[in-house]
Amino acid sequence: MQGVQWPLDYNIIRGRKLSNTYGRFKERFAGCHWGWDFYAGVGTPCYAIADAISIQTYQSSSFGLVLVLEFDHEGRRLFAAYCHLDKAIVQGAGPRNQIKAGDFVAYTGSSGNASNLKGEEEHLHFELRTSVRPLPGEKGRLSPIEIFRKCPLNSPIITPHRTSEMPKRQGMVA
Template structure:
């Protein structure tokens, strides 16, 4: 039997503890240091472990941050593409009804919108984050789907305009007596930046001095030099329809002048942001670019 005698100045006589009381006191003396260690030492270890990245060499720390930034950028791009696809799907559905196109006549990708993912589910098994290659592949597929939706929307707009009261004023005549190049309306690799960019018109390559003609009757609203378009000519055809003729070597008409379809208005050149002599030709409706190919191929 263990007897612990406690002597204190405040006690009139010494106090003797029993076995259970003695064991409880000893356990208290043992446990107290452990508790103090957990309270004061463990947080410091957690802080140290959380600061491991800060202790890495700068080049390794920079590589980790760079990789994460790349993944964040890819994820943001996917979100933006999804939003654009959803908007295009909604717009194309409305345009299809206006154009009298029956359901099921649209492209396959148009009939399988991205929001179909909202109807999926199931237990999460072997979950793992997408790799950088997975994200790139997803972006490429979504970009291709977006291209198809853009092209389909251009066809719908052309059908609506050809049926509307604007059909008589449509710029459906070729602006130059040469064929347009493969660098046509839509997404392409920009010849100067090397990046993927949207081309808002058609390019007609031809020798410097080749005549450019008005694609429809209208009023010249701009005849000036700009950094990107070079010598630029704009013609207003009414009701928000406009044509643009860019990179010319010289302009033969002035703002405010009325022109007729087929009238010579400029000469081809390579001014502005251009890699060689050609005509850059655009059709716009209320400032938005249209695919000129749809109007040239519907011209009879």
């Protein structure tokens, strides 16, 4: 397996706010946030952070359309959850549908509790999990810093993904 890759071409925490990273924050309404919010306008391509073992999609009232990639990392079985999506491009993994790190997998959206956000508030909510659908709260979730080793809070991490399989979006300029 290749190393872990970033989920977007341009990775920066939304609004450069610490409260949009992982942890407990008194300024957040719920007091906690169990993922990273990457700034991403609606229709931004998302990429697999690792070689996927399996893929699942589901709808959630808070997360909207969610794509979950199951992968192994340093001897652990983990799950990468891409939330508030507009469209998942991949379905299931297997011998005929291999998902490799860096493959195009989804478009960001404004689903779930992100449906009223506009402009610089639009984002990809990204979580690392130890199960596909953990219960509310911290149990079953990991800080993304554990695999990425750094957080793009103040400076973006730019990682252009080169894929020839990205379909053109209807109504979007290529």
